[in-house]
Amino acid sequence: MREAFQQLSQRIEGLIARIETAPDPNVRADALNLVQSLMELHGAGLNRLMEIVAEAGDHGYDLMDDFADDDLVAGLLLLYGLHPHDLETRVLKALDKARPVLHSHGGDVELLGVAEGIVSLRLTGSCRDCPSSTMTLKLAIEQAIYEAAPDVTEIITEGTVNPETPARSDGLVQLKGLSDKRSNKQGYDQCVGVGTP
Numbered sequence: 001m002r003e004a005f006q007q008l009s010q011r012i013e014g015l016i017a018r019i020e021t022a023p024d025p026n027v028r029a030d031a032l033n034l035v036q037s038l039m040e041l042h043g044a045g046l047n048r049l050m051e052i053v054a055e056a057g058d059h060g061y062d063l064m065d066d067f068a069d070d071d072l073v074a075g076l077l078l079l080y081g082l083h084p085h086d087l088e089t090r091v092l093k094a095l096d097k098a099r100p101v102l103h104s105h106g107g108d109v110e111l112l113g114v115a116e117g118i119v120s121l122r123l124t125g126s127c128r129d130c131p132s133s134t135m136t137l138k139l140a141i142e143q144a145i146y147e148a149a150p151d152v153t154e155i156i157t158e159g160t161v162n163p164e165t166p167a168r169s170d171g172l173v174q175l176k177g178l179s180d181k182r183s184n185k186q187g188y189d190q191c192v193g194v195g196t197p
Helices: 002-020 025-055 058-069 071-079 087-104 131-148 185-192
Strands: 107-115 118-125 154-158
Touching (some): 002 071, 025 058, 025 071, 087 118
Parallel strands (some): 118 154
16 A cells, blocks of 8 residues: 555656646646645645544544554655654654564664654664674664655664665655644644634
8 A cells, every 4th residue: 555655656746747847838837736726625625634533532533543554544644744643653653663673683773863854763782783684674674664754854873884874755745834733642632723712
């Protein structure tokens, strides 16, 4: 499902790139306006959907967790800045998912911080002593993080042979301005105005 979402996103990006190079400026402007209008319509609809779910209280928050666990829905919510879990929460869940592999190699990972899309980690334990093992584990951690949080732009890992990780650019572009209502479920009511006049 995640691969299908990524392929569709890439296809849309390719079509937009072709539209941007269309020779007729009026056709180009109209086509881009059409795409933007559709995105705004979908964003507004998804935002309202999340408001309705939040109004359902605990049951609604359980549904939000289900949305977050579904690759297609989570990717769509990320695209519009509506994912119910903040970036740090998604990174922590990804690290928990990767820990069994790390533990099997005598290692662990510590989250040092998340700021402006950059994740800082530290590998600990005996996995640091073997360069090939360290790189394998580093790649496994990065894959888990990028699957859970494709909006991460860079991962910096201490305790590896090559601590520099190139910035990620896989085409995920969050649509800012359509919705700035991102929060974890504890703050979502305030974010969407549930329970306020």
